[in-house]
Amino acid sequence: MPLLDWVNRNQAEETATNVPYHLLKFEQSYGDKQQAKENLIIQGDNLQALKALLPLYGGQVKCIFIDPPYNTQSAFEHYDDKLEHAQWLSMMYPRLQLLKELLADDGSIWITLDDNEAHYLKVMCDEVFTRNNFVANVVWQKRTSPDMRSTLGAGHDNILVYAKHFSSFKKILKKVPKTAEQIKTYKNPDNDPRGPWVSSDYTAQGFRPNQMYTITTPNGNKYTPPAGTCWKNIEEVFLQLVNDGRMWFGKDGGGMPRRKTYLSESEGQNAWTWWTNAEVGHTQEAKKEVNNLFGVENTFDTPKPERLLERILHLSTNTKDIVLDSFLGSGTTSAVAHKMGRRYIGIEMGEHAKTHVIPRLEKVIEGEQGGISKTVNWQGGGGFSFYTLGNPVFDDNGFLNAEVKFKDLASYVWWLETKFALNQTENFDNPFLGIHESTAYYLLYNGILGDRRPNGGNVLTSSVLNHLNECHAHDGKRIVIGEASRLSPARLEALNIEFKQIPYSLYGNKAK
Known part of the structure; x- marks a missing residue:
């Protein structure tokens, strides 16, 4: 398989191995003391923190979401997004190695990036996670209108999705709940006891001899499949559907056969790779959420909307699963995980671990009603623990740290x-x-x-x-x-x- 090459790649390959194991130093718990043990916020270099987490959580994390610096060559208030390209690649490679080891067998990693580095990271992830475990490149419509300052305004971000093991992840991937607009399309013109339904075409492309029978409608009209098609099922299955009242022939009983799908039996629909801002939010919405929490004067540069994280966690996790974000920023991932009943680990190096993340989660515990709170009926509660990085387990001479229990x-x-x-x-x-x-x-x-x-x-x-x-x-x-x-x-x-x-x-x- 072709490999991505860059200056100092050899050193980057060894970085994760050479990082010493550190202790995690408990600082303080917030909220419910018992539940606080299940949720960790760690302040410190995320490479060292990830290595420290391996013996505690290796192979147990169900979903990893990271929003790393996009390397846009811009300087933001809360972090530096101006690394030389090779430096950025060397920064990401060992972190991906450690993140992979933390994933459960049916776990997945979701990485947001714009087009500055997304294509390079795709090649790198193909190597670290293997191409067979590539799930999708989700396109998130992050804006509501074009950026008039650009020749072609960037209206989307990429979300690269990889599984630890694709076959295992595929089994746990959920469907997307139907939107209010989709639910409105379900009707019940025949007073079916199963409730509202929509109908769909009963033909399929191709020619299958045992699916080429003649259908007689309730009022006597006869239909055969149009040219180039066949019926979706064999005649025996069709007759059973008719007997169960699951076929629709129009109000007069003489139309082309259509199959009913009931709202009560629908688990939703399969997700696809185009996520609109109407479905999962946009950058202006995210900015407003953070402004409401911290005030305009203490805002954060590039937050993600809570609805975006809700979609990701809904698709890939269940209640009590562990969610990890090693570029935590303003704490959106942890806040959403908390409201959705997931356990979480958040890592942030900067001071906004204290100025943004902890205050935000305290508000979540108090029951703040921003973001997805009303959607998930969040009423408050829970807890989390704050840690910093302690000393290495072993010193440079191989001696154990006296603090090690x-x-x-x-x-x-x-x-x-x-x-x-x-x-x-x-x-x-x-x-x-x-x-x-x-x-x-x-x-x-x-x-x-x-x-x-x-x-x-x-x-x-x-x-x-x-x-x-x-x-x-x-x-x-x-x-x-x-x-x-x-x-x-x-x-x-x-x-x-x-x-x-x-x-x-x-x-x-x-x-x-």
């Missing part, structure tokens, strides 16, 4: 070994972490064994091994991770135990 290290160890996130709801009171692909994992760290020493139980000895067997006996392979081992290599091999020293055996020779 057992569960912190367990999360990183489990991710490094299995590429799955550790169950964060479990309270660990012994070294056993779990079983992955028939291998049992144990972590000796932070005095997890209490008085079973030496060194607080961080060293594998015969006594410690006996206790591991008490914690969880396992007949297959076992991996024990700790500070050191006092057991000989021959004995470890005989017991089918692999010992890994923190951190060198985990990372090669680097604590990254």
Whole structure:
């Protein structure tokens, strides 16, 4: 497959690997304390934050929406959108790598861009997510009128959509609810007990011999398929539809057969790639939403309308699914996710994490009625937690940060070994972490064994091994991770135990 090339691409390919794992430092919770644990707002560099999230949420995020800098060569008040082209590509590549690892198997990523970089990013995403997982390029009509300052005014943005695994995503993709205008087209002229309906042509293109029968209408008129067409179903199915009252022949009973589709049985319609501003909002609407929240003097440069995010989350998620936005901006994604009952993670580097995002979500908790609130019947409630980036888990010399707790290290160890996130709801009171692909994992760290020493139980000895067997006996392979081992290599091999020293055996020779 052809690859996109740019200056310093080689370094960009290694950036995600070389970023050290950081701790997330809890700062404050807002709203309901219990629900606040499910929703995270993180202030800090999103590359470091994404790496920090992998051991906690890897493979669990159902929908990622990002609105990265468009690289328009403009300077905005709240962020710099003036990177050299190669720098922009180097900025995006490692972030896409990490975002992919955070996605669930049936998850999807939605990326908004204009034409400055969209086509380059399409090629990059084809590489990171593979072309087979490309879903669509949605065209969002972002304006209500042409930009008179431009030769050809930009009336749209692109929304690139990729799946982690297209076949899995296709199974969970929802339909778009019908609009009020579409609902008005449903009538019930024959007082059908199933309620209002619309009718559709009963012919299909092509020639199928078993679908070329003659239809006799209730008043005796006879019809055969017009040239180049056939009926949509075989005669047996047609007669059953007639018997069920699902065919329409006009008020006099003599018209061309048409099939009824009932409003009560309609789940909506399949989404397509043209999203009008009437359906999902526009930039002026988004600006008004933010102005109403923060005032004109404290507005945000390029927000997205809440209706746009509602459409994306409706199509790709269910209640309680995790939504992530690593270019959070003014907090639209988190606000919409909160109102729709999704869990969310938002990452923002700038000070507007505090000046815009937190105040906005506080208003959401209070029940503000802007944006989609009335549509989803939002009444307030819920909570979220605010975090900043803490110190790296390992320093440059490979030593553990003193602030690292057992569960912190367990999360990183489990991710490094299995590429799955550790169950964060479990309270660990012994070294056993779990079983992955028939291998049992144990972590000796932070005095997890209490008085079973030496060194607080961080060293594998015969006594410690006996206790591991008490914690969880396992007949297959076992991996024990700790500070050191006092057991000989021959004995470890005989017991089918692999010992890994923190951190060198985990990372090669680097604590990254």
